[in-house]
Amino acid sequence: MQPLNLPPRLLMGPGPINCYPRVLNALSTQLVGQFDPAMTAVMDEVMALYRKVFKTHNQHTLLVDGTSRAGIEALLVSALEPGDKVLVPIFGRFGHLLAEICERAGARVETIITPWGSVFDAEQIEQAIVRHQPKVLAIVQGDTSTTMLQPLEDLGAICRQYDVLFYCDATASIGGNAFNTDAWQLDAVSVGLQKCLGGPSGSAPITLSERYVSHVRKRHHIEAGIRDKQYARPTGSRIQSNYFDVPMLLDYWSNERLNHHTEAAAMLFCARECAINLLEEGLEQVIARHQLAGGAMLAGIQAMELEIYGDIRHKMNNAVGVMIPAKLDGEAVRNELLTRFNIEIGTSFGPLKGKIWRIGTMGYNAREDAVLHTLQALETVLRRHQCAPKPGIGVDTALAHYDKARSL
Template sequence: MQPLTLPPRLLMGPGPINCYPQVLSAMSTQLVGQYDPTMTSYMNEVMALYRQVFKTQNQQTFLVDGTSRAGIEAALVSCLEPGDKVLIPIFGRFGHLLAEIAERADAQVHTIEVPWGEVFDPQQIEDAIKRVQPKVLAIVQGDTSTTMLQPLEELGAICRAHDVLFYTDATASIAGNPFETDLWQVDAVSVGLQKCLGGPSGSAPISMSGRFVDVVRKRHHVEAGIRDSHHQDAQGQRIRSNYFDLSMIMDYWGEERLNHHTEAATMLFGSRQCAIELLREGQDAVLKRHQMAGNAMLQGIQAMGLRPYGDLKHKMSNVVGVYIPESVNGEQVRHDLLNLFNIEIGTSFGPLKGKVWRIGTMGYNARQDAVLHTLQSLETALRRAGLVLPAGAGVDAAMAVYAGATETRHD
């Protein structure tokens, strides 16, 4: 058996991305027991770090062991009882994922949709809330399938006004786009590491407000047979998953340290380092770095004569959709980028299958050299495919973005 020998890929798709080297180093750390005081102290530290990442005072902020989908499922199955109404605004593939998970929890799922490449106006969502009267509003912030970023700033106040819980999946957007848990009155948010946080898939940081925790705890009391008249009237039902039961996970991370699972220590070490890298650089600085890299990539794509996808006013900073020129084979171009230049960009699916590439600038890869190398390599691959392009225009445009930023700083 041979040791791992992976090619040196530059991952410039919609995620996963190359990890920060410090994260990989942290994940090589030897283990201790799950109740060792050193281990539990690091668990406490991780909770404190992610309160800063999420910009929240929520006590219940910790990791769900599993990919970002584990965090989504934990949030939804822990708060939704069979028959509960949930409203899910869908503007891409991952809205459909929220709907599927909610359906599996036997919730009454109500959806509204806008065409891919667009986002919702808050009034559309409030109108639907008034009509449906859901228990939960569940929405994605950034959907990499369409590269769109849904504005959330007004939704928390709307939900509070109508006594609705507000959950969002911010996996693809956190750290690369603004996110304010407390300011926006978000009741629950879950994310993954493999996008702008610069880590591997496999851990799902989550944060819950007191309102959300109360709902989850009441379901746990029902399960334990502690039923008061309110619970009985509501005919509360037990959380259908043991692994994703957030009330039990809260007790595991809390002072009680009640055994629920064995914490994925290596992922905890990696998650901790992702937060440290973000906070060490500074959240505002990381946002600006993603905005700079995303704008440089966008300007480069446009200068090459390629057409970006979707409503650019609402584009995520960390990924851009690019229409595949009709005269070229999109998969052949991706093949050449991967096998000749060791660069991976994304394809698409659903209504965009075969029509759009998705190019990311996330985490460790949201940097000038990665942007320039990708643009130059894409230009070469497109020339090999027979497309006539203005020589060097993409790289020149991207360099102008960075040069302008440098001049502004000097000024």
């Protein structure tokens, strides 16, 4: 029963990554009561902060208390009644996850699939919408399983045209890549803290359009134990989860403050700090920092003559897939990086298991020194596995990438 004494890892995988120190500090804030004006003021402040993060005017911008897939499930299970049709374009693992969550909600799930490593054209998605006439389009922006970033900017208009609710899981991409909730006409978005926002997993910020909210409010039920004559009668079919019942979450986060769960205060304080940290540096500046770090990492990897996985034009700024050279034991390399250099890079699963490493440059670790240390350590380990690149070529290329960016 000793205090935790964890190794000082540099987390350069697909997330979670190291938290910003100020975010860690915010977690240790002593609590106030659940309905204390000081607490509800923080909740209101967090709503305002995440409107800026999401680039939206949506009133209904709040947190779901759970990991990022808690946010996904809340938004989908509240929007979909059994039998409703949903279209899920799948370009990686997390598309499969969206489809599965919708199936479990009783929805009729239509999928279109593009090979892992590619993304969809807007036309492909429009055609599928015309063909299936879904109530909801559910799509991932950045799928860490493939490192691909799905363009979203043309999908909102299509969804409006065909009266489809437009949901996006932007967990892996938010804060490291452009994201514009209102400009792209998104109806519902969920994310997590553990990627480019630089916090730990465990809180899922969401933002909801009026269109989404008026849709889910048709299914409004108040808990028996706190029901009161003054409240409206229940309407519509009951959402199949209490925990993920978005209308109840909205009542709790509104001025009504109708009791639901007990807000996870430490994670609330942490989510607040993640947003402030991002906004103080500047949203565009942070995205540019991710672009720079991701670009330097990419250039370094390529200079080491390692092959990049997937359609590089659609790579996320904050992750890169690296083909593991034939005859190399990818797990042995990862293990040596971890145990000798305290650097973690990512493995893969599903169809890519054993085929690619995934290297992230996210949040706090979207930094020059983190990129350089990682490339140097990777070079050394590759050399020890009889797969030597030209000495110094990776790190020198990354240094040059940073120098060039500074000189512009």
